[in-house]
Amino acid sequence: MKKLFAATLLIAAVTPASAALKVLACEPEWGALVQELGGDKVDVTLATTALQDPHHVQAKPSLIARARNAELLACTGAGLEIGWLPVLIQQSGNAAIQPGKPGNFAASDFVQKLDVPTRVDRADGDVHPEGNPHIQTDPRNIAKVAVALAQRLEQIDPANRATYQQRAQDFAKRWDAALARWSAQAAPLRGTPILAQHKAWTYMENWLGLQYVDALEPKPGVEPTAAHLQEILTRQKDRPAKLIVYAAYQDARSADWLAERAKIPAVQLPFTVGGTPAAKDLFGLFDDTIARLLKGAGK
Amino acid sequence: MFQRKLLSASLLLALTTPVHAAGSADVAKLRKEIEAMRANYESRIQALEKRLETAEARSAAPAVAVAPSVAPATVTEPAVAAPQAAPVAAAPQSSDSAFNPAISLILAGQYTYTKRDPANYAITGFPVPSDAEIGPGDRGFNLGESELGLSANIDHRFRGVANIALHGDDSLSVEEAYVQTIGLDHGLGLKAGRYLSGIGYLNETHAHTWDFVDAPLAYQAFVGGQYGDDGVQLRWLAPTDTYLEFGAELGRGRAFPGSDAGGNGAGGGAVYGHIGGDIGESHSWRAGLSYLQTKAKEQTWEVADLAGNSVSNGFTGDTRLWIADFVWKWAPMGNATVQNFKLQGEYLRRSQKGDLDYDTVGANSSDAYRSTQSGWYLQGIYQFMPQWRVGLRGEQLQHGTADYGLNATNLAASSYDPARASLMLDYNPSEFSRIRVQFTRDLSREGLADSQAFIQYQMSLGAHGAHTY
Known part of the structure; x- marks a missing residue:
């Protein structure tokens, strides 16, 4: 015992x-x-x-x-x-x-x-x-x-x-x-039309006043198809987006394909902490997100 | 009012009418006007949103204040009251339907081509009772096993799950119907009812999540496709950083290799342990060892005797089955969306000990019977691009030893090792649908090599089921 x-x-x-x-x-x-x-x-x-x-x-x-x-x-x-x-x-x-x-x-x-x-x-x-x-x-x-x-x-x-x-x-x-600080930095981005690989940026668009044009995925969660990308490319003439955003975990090929043809930059965003080398913590996450967006938009 | 309608109609017309060079200035003007209108509305909506937010904050604050405070007296409250967080939620529905269980329906169907007639399918040297699911199934178009699943929490202690299989021949069967505990704590989980046994790796997974159309030969020969039982199951997850799980089951021994012997006691029991973990970000694995023991009473095997006659034998005795299993999965940095690979293998070893009645309707001669047989399969599934996977499976059964005692004058042990090789390709438009083709070279019947081809669809609708590893 x-x-x-x-x-x-x-x-x-x-x-x-x-x-x-x-x-x-x-x-x-x-x-x-x-x-x-x-x-x-x-x-x-x-x-x-x-x-x-x-x-x-x-x-x-x-x-x-x-x-x-x-x-x-x-x-x-x-x-x-x-x-x-x-x-x-x-x-x-x-x-x-x-x-x-x-x-x-x-x-x-x-x-x-x-x-x-x-x-x-x-x-x-x-x-x-x-x-x-x-x-x-x-x-x-x-x-x-x-x-x-x-x-x-x-x-x-x-x-x-x-x-x-x-x-x-x-x-x-x-x-x-x-x-x-972020709001001040991101002010020039207001109204920028963007394409998104996945409809994952609604809250960011709402925050920064970005104008969401379309998603590369034909339907949420469905991989981008050649036909759909072609469609977006055609629509670029009427509703030109200025940049494409995609998350670090996503395959960049679709965004790159479209970026090359539409002649707009494809911007990889960290999406979460650790998505890019600079996004080491929550502060870095948004510092880097805004820096990348500004760079992509040429501002 | 009328004027406004007219204006919007003309606007619409102006926008839809093909733009002529002459009217482009007007269109540009109209566009500008619309833009201005849009901007106007947007600012109004924003103002409204702001008002709504403040109203919400005001109404949320008192609700939180009522919540009992457990603040120890020593903690000084912050000078400025921190904003209280309250869940943002819609008012729940108060009707009965709000408690309806999650419903999911698996729809499956296939086209099967076989060179040999599957009606006389048998695995040479591995007799099974008629209720065991072996072979490629019916030829031609047929409805696969559709499955209706219902699940919901029963109360704060229990959850209930039922899976009803709908067969192509218009029959229904209860595949699973069990209750299980919710968060019993200490890593414990208790299940009671009809369930798929936790032995091996593949046994517990539902057919619609398999990577091939059919179960491996070893599963067909030793547990009739999949072993389910009516009973109780207890699982315990060790409190370690490495995944370590143990399980034990006690049941009726209802299905092959058992045979529902009846009586007050248990007809079958199983124990198993699983271990698993990660190797870096890209690899994960699980391995397990299982033991199943069942009782059989006059279990009927239809076999051919030495004279070539088809006879019914009755087996009464114990079956012991050992299973060693492992699965290893790879995905670059753990992201399986584009590429991933899965290697899976199991080794099954069975021994039977008891009495065999030779030709129960004729000679009916009984003597001791013992056998020790084994089998394995190894399969690899590679997703080479999003939505597309290719898979290869190789498998073999070892005839081992079978001692028929005095019945050896009528029955002979086989010296043939059945084997099969399968190649499959599947396309998954989403996580809810799959279309698959499979080719199989089937050498499970001695001297009757078969070529088989399958085209299969498996779709699920309704509640989003979470998948096990």
Whole structure:
């Protein structure tokens, strides 16, 4: 009996008692945000990288193992991860991260969604009935999510409440300053007509006042076809777009093909943290996004 | 009002009428006017949006204030109240239909060409009962196995899933109907009802997610295509960074290699373990080891005896099946959209021990029977460009040993190793549809080499199902 007790003690001693809060972030932007808000109080792992399509990730064994131990799941929601996250949650056997629990955080619950379809039909491609899930392309959304996420961290890990509050305030201050800077920098972009590979930039277009002309994908989630690209090229004469934007994880061939023929630049944007070398954190993400857009637009 | 209509009609006309050189100045003027109108409306809409936002913020604030505060007294509140975050959500529907389960329907069909008549298909040296699904199926056009799936959370503890298979011959069968726990915690998951067993890699996956039209020969010979049972399943995921999962099942032993022996006890049981992980960003893998044991009681095998007569034998005894499986997937930097590769292989080893009744309707002579047989398959699937995949599968069964005891005067152990090779190409316009062609060289019948060709479609509609690894 004594031995057993000693063994239990030993196990307890080996396991870090005051271990950091284990967070599994579905996308890098939420991983980066949790890191900003949690500092050394959180231990963040990412389910996807900026070079992976968050719509199509495999519920691979390593992710199931991470979901098993996670205390907080920080994801986008709005159907973005529908092809793999439900399997992770089901197979994890982890009560804390089940839908409806505080440990299941969906960022898109806290922003006003755009592109909410009035018609939900798979003939229209991979439509999300909840609205466009790519909310992280507008930094004002990041600010809203940061407030909600900080509250969630406080709720799950009340012992470090003060730290989360303090860091959230600090982040909000820096973010507000950066927002003002970005808005000023991006002012010349207002009204610029753009083509997008995937309809993933609605929130950014809304933020910067970019004029969305068309998507290279004939339908959301359907790979660009030669016929559709040709069609866009023809339409360029009437509604000329000034640049093509595509995300770091996307195949550049379609954008390059069109850019060459339409004689407009194809601009690769980081889309999330880590998408380009300069997008090291959330601030770098938008610094680089705006720098690339300005360069592409020749401003 | 009338004037405005007239104006817009003429505008429309002006825009749709082919532009003549003479009218181009007018058109340009009109365009400018429209642009001005658009800009005007845009600014108005923006102003409205702003008003809406502030109104929303005002209405959201008190709702949050009601929420119980758990702030410890020591924490000083920030001087400026931080904006409270409240989920932005539409009012939920309060009708019963809001609780309807997720419904998905898999539609599948195929055209099958076989050089040999599939009616007398058998795997030489590997007798199976008539309910086992072996062979290429019917020739010509036929409706494949369509599947209707229903699933929903039952309450805060349970989730229910049912998959009803709709067969081409107008019959229905319950493929799966189980309840499972939601977040039992500690990595535990409990399932009860009818389910596909977690043994091996392929067994638990649904036919519409397979990479070939048919199940590997080893699965056909040893578990009749796929092993499902009625029972309970417990799984435990270890709290380690490496994926480590263990499972155990206890069931009726309803289907081949069991035979629904009846009685109060369990007719079948299985244990298995899976391990998996990543190697860098681009590779992931999983490997497993499974053991299945089932009881059979007078399980009927239709075979040909030494005299060449077709006879029915009855097997009563235990079957033990071991499966070693692995799967390895590659995608450049983990991004599988353009290119990816999957290598998958399984080795199955079966031993049977019991009594065999030779010719149950005629001679009916019973004696001990033992056999040890094995089989494997190895397949690679390569997506070489978006939407297109090509796959190759090689497989073989080893006849092993079969001891018929006294019945050896009428029955002989086979010395033939059945084998098959398949090549497939599929086109996936979206994640919901697939069209596939497959060519198979089938040497599963001794002396009757067969060439087979399949054209198949598999489509899913309704709820977006998440796929397992």
